[in-house]
Amino acid sequence: MxxxxxxxxxxxxxxxxxxxxxxxxxxxxxxxxxxxxxxxxxxxxxxxxxxxxxxxxxxxxxxxxxxxxxxxxxxxxxxxxxxxxxxxxxxxxxxxxxxxxxxxxxxxxxxxxxxxxxxxxxxxxxxxxxxxxxxxxxxxxxxxxxxxxxxxxxxxxxxxxxxxxxxxxxxxxxxxxxxxxxxxxxxxxxxxxxxxxxxxQFIPRNTVAARGIGQHNKLDDVLAWIEREAHRDLGLGDIAARAAVSARTLNRRFQAETGQSPMQWLTGVRIRHAQQLLESGTDGVEHIGRQVGFGSPANFREQFRRLTGVTPQQYRNTFRRLKVS
Missing domain, CATH: 3.40.50.880 (Class I glutamine amidotransferase (GATase) domain)
Incomplete structure (x- = not known):
């Protein structure tokens, strides 16, 4: 200069x-x-x-x-x-x-x-x-x-x-x-x-409208079910049973239609639900992790940071500042 x-x-x-x-x-x-x-x-x-x-x-x-x-x-x-x-x-x-x-x-x-x-x-x-x-x-x-x-x-x-x-x-x-x-x-x-x-941290995670989902494809019903049941202790077998297909077929369909595996999609839904609770509620981070379906606080924090780039508490602080401003 x-x-x-x-x-x-x-x-x-x-x-x-x-x-x-x-x-x-x-x-x-x-x-x-x-x-x-x-x-x-x-x-x-x-x-x-x-x-x-x-x-x-x-x-x-x-x-x-x-x-x-x-x-x-x-x-x-x-x-x-x-x-x-x-x-x-x-x-x-x-x-x-x-x-x-x-x-x-x-x-x-x-x-x-x-x-x-x-x-x-x-x-x-x-x-x-x-x-x-x-x-x-x-x-x-x-x-x-x-x-x-x-x-x-x-x-x-x-x-x-x-x-x-x-x-x-x-x-x-x-x-x-x-x-x-x-x-x-x-x-x-x-x-x-x-x-x-x-x-x-601002990118919507695994909404039904993402990547063309919701246009009457083969996964519509199971995606809507995951949205409702993500808080439960779900495994690949549970999702495959709901879709009435083998785990191998389920994996293939998810990769083709969402670009993710069924368990990756489930994790994204849980993180999005956690984001909504962190933005609007006052419950503690560990309670929110359990509420949306994570079995341990450590896994919740690890997955949240992996997908959003920040910790749950940093995310909450960011959106509190946005509300104040």
């Missing part, structure tokens, strides 16, 4: 930009201040058009795409249509910026734009968990990690959905100016400087 001036952050506003992602970058970087009180960054909002559609609002921008060349950091917010073709001049500008040494970061589905420009091939990246399957299909050369809040690959950074963009921006402030400036920016954003776990 140039020590003689505040580094420039250019936020790219493409047609159909997500207003929240755009505002996240503007707010975090614009409100970051240096110890002497001066601005930590200069902010530019750059766009190929003077007026940009951002869902229910229209945004008037002041700077053309050419101003991206002035940036020390380019932030690419997500757009509402992840299937929209990224204009060639946008891809070219991002590639030129990367070649020039500019740091480039995406928020949420902005990773689709970086990937379309060829910036993420062979690299680790993340995006909103809901768009993960579409991202993998469109960009198989990218090493997608949908469980984390953000990925820092040095010059290229990507974040998960919505508030994970705040996490990423605060992380960059900390990289640029140190922990004290980042902590002050976090206070201005009324956000934690660091959150436990990743976005895995």
């Amino acid at each position: 140039n020590s003689r001036r505040a580094p420039t952050v250019a936020v790219l506003a493409l047609p159909g930009v997500n207003a929240f992602d755009l505002a996240t970058a503007m707010e975090v970087f614009a409100k970051a201040t240096l110890p002497g009180g001066g601005p930590a960054y200069r902010i530019l909002v750059c766009s190929p058009a003077e007026i940009v559609d951002a869902g229910p609002v229209r945004i008037v921008t002041e700077h053309a795409m050419e101003r991206l060349a002035e940036a020390d950091t380019i932030v690419v917010p997500g757009c509402q249509d992840i299937t929209a073709e990224v204009p060639g001049d946008v891809c070219a500008a991002l590639r030129a910026a990367l070649h020039a040494g500019t740091r480039i970061a995406s928020i949420c589905t902005g990773a689709f734009i970086l990937a379309a420009a060829g910036l993420l091939d062979g690299r680790r990246a993340t995006t909103h968990w809901l768009a993960a399957d579409a991202f993998r299909a469109a960009f198989p050369a990218v090493q997608l990690d949908p469980d984390v809040l953000y990925v820092d690959e040095g010059q290229l950074l990507t974040s998960a959905g919505a508030s994970a963009g705040i996490d990423l921006c605060l992380h960059m402030v900390g990289r640029d100016h140190g922990a004290a400036v980042a902590a002050d920016a976090a206070r201005m954003a009324v956000a934690p400087l660091h959150r436990d776990g990743g976005q895995a």
Whole structure:
């Protein structure tokens, strides 16, 4: 970074930009201040058009795409249509910026734009968990990690959905100016400087609507039964008996229709039930583990952390903070 001036952050506003992602970058970087009180960054909002559609609002921008060349950091917010073709001049500008040494970061589905420009091939990246399957299909050369809040690959950074963009921006402030400036920016954003776990804790686990389930396939009845009976001490034989098939046939059908084994599915249902109780109730963690069907507190904690990336208590604390805010 140039020590003689505040580094420039250019936020790219493409047609159909997500207003929240755009505002996240503007707010975090614009409100970051240096110890002497001066601005930590200069902010530019750059766009190929003077007026940009951002869902229910229209945004008037002041700077053309050419101003991206002035940036020390380019932030690419997500757009509402992840299937929209990224204009060639946008891809070219991002590639030129990367070649020039500019740091480039995406928020949420902005990773689709970086990937379309060829910036993420062979690299680790993340995006909103809901768009993960579409991202993998469109960009198989990218090493997608949908469980984390953000990925820092040095010059290229990507974040998960919505508030994970705040996490990423605060992380960059900390990289640029140190922990004290980042902590002050976090206070201005009324956000934690660091959150436990990743976005895995926000992904719905094994709902009947997942992966096409619920469309009158052969597993509908047994999946609904597992949903009701997951709290019981169920084994593979119990589930196979309910489905009236052999354990081998049951395993084959589950793998084909859910991508999981029957016992993996059962564990996911129990974890989802536990999440609901942790969010809304006051019962102790061990009691909740037994209530949803885990035989031991240790196994409950182990499986919960494996699937969500955090402990049950950390999960409860996260959602208590969300309710307060």
